[in-house]
Amino acid sequence: MNFGGLQKNSLIDFPGAPAAVAFAQGCGWACPYCHNSRLIPDRCESPISAEDVIQFACQRPPRARNLVVSGGEPTRQPDLPEFLRVARQHSLRLKLDTNGSNPHMLQQVLDHGLVDYVAMDVKGPLPDYRRYSGKRECAPTVKESIHILKSSRIPYEFRTTVVPNLHKTTDIARLAQSLEGGRVLYLQPFRAQHALAQSLRNSPEPTPAMLQEFCDVAKRFIPVKIRS
Ligand code: SF4
Secondary structure, three states: OOEEEEEEEEEEEEOOEEEEEEEEOOOOOOOOOOOOHHHOOOOOOOOEOHHHHHHHHHOOOHHHOEEEEEEOOHHHOOOHHHHHHHHHHOOOEEEEEEOOOOHHHHHHHHHOOOOOEEEEEOOOOHHHHHHHHOOOOOHHHHHHHHHHHHOOOOOEEEEEEEOOOOOOHHHHHHHHHOOOOOOOEEEEEOOOOOOOOHHHOOOOOOOHHHHHHHHHHHOOOOOEEEOO
């Protein structure tokens, strides 16, 4: 695995416990609101090895031996399953963050019980996905990944970064409808400061009232929580 960053401790990224967060380098998409754009290129100046990530996570106190594999997009790297397998052998508890672009690998990871939890971004209504991902033809893979998670026994969440300039109430309703029957959807606010698209850097962030309105609309289809 090729990692471009390691956050040594996070209290918000792993359900119910502190965790280290390793950021896989490289992403095939270009979401205009991406706040981790330095992770989009396949190469970075100071890569961190898989061995270093696992070694660091293993040195944490027992209750905190939790590792989030985030990105970039981890499922673009063919050796993700092997990395997770080795991490498992070291008794790490594992969470995968994914944009759902590689359903085949997601299925493989779930089938082999390589993670304890998955968080998948669902960025907007599927027919309009290019607007949110900056990438053509990605909706079918996202749709397949949604289906895989809904059918999975491993705990998971869907999550949507709410961008006022990109999401209207009807968009959230259509998005949530595609998740009907799913476990939970988290709505989280967009942060303008480091957005990939210059045009969004000074755009408004969602207000609490907007998040609540979107929550009320979406919960007709799926349980919804707001993450601040
Ligand atoms: S926000 Fe979009 S572009 Fe940025 S890492 Fe995630 S999927 Fe890739």
